[in-house]
Amino acid sequence: MLDQTFGRVYTKFKLHFYKQIFSRFEDREATLTTVESFCMEVIMALGEPTIAQFSHMMNLSTPNAAYKINSLVKKGYVERIQSTIDKREYRLRPTQKYIDYYNISYSYLHLVMERAKQRFGPDDLAKLEEMLQVVSDELMPEIQLPE
Numbered sequence: 001m002l003d004q005t006f007g008r009v010y011t012k013f014k015l016h017f018y019k020q021i022f023s024r025f026e027d028r029e030a031t032l033t034t035v036e037s038f039c040m041e042v043i044m045a046l047g048e049p050t051i052a053q054f055s056h057m058m059n060l061s062t063p064n065a066a067y068k069i070n071s072l073v074k075k076g077y078v079e080r081i082q083s084t085i086d087k088r089e090y091r092l093r094p095t096q097k098y099i100d101y102y103n104i105s106y107s108y109l110h111l112v113m114e115r116a117k118q119r120f121g122p123d124d125l126a127k128l129e130e131m132l133q134v135v136s137d138e139l140m141p142e143i144q145l146p147e
Helices: 002-025 034-046 051-058 061-072 096-119 123-139
Strands: 077-084 088-092
Touching: 002 096, 034 061, 034 088, 034 096, 034 123, 051 061, 051 088, 061 077, 077 123, 096 123
Parallel strands: none
Antiparallel strands: 077 088
């Protein structure tokens, strides 16, 4: 039962995001492919990764990752920032164009959290936060995110 309920919540977040994205396609041509969208999600989650970090997370060869990154740079969704320490290293930074696209998803998350704050008391919210922290830190060790 718990797994079905959690799955429904996760699915509702995804469907809301897809609904918002597709509603915008009527006004303009879609510029990100599905794979590119996934790549951008990873870049956002990793917080300005290097190409090597990105390719490792995605299980891609470095040349394949670089090819995908080049496409995202050309479309204006990511920029390469040269390291001031090691001039050979570049960090991947999402542009404002992508951040606006990305915020479609997170605006709904914030709305749901505001509704939760109205529906539940402080003790319940604190327990929910504690439980989600345990799920993230202890039960999902395969995925490490920057703090």
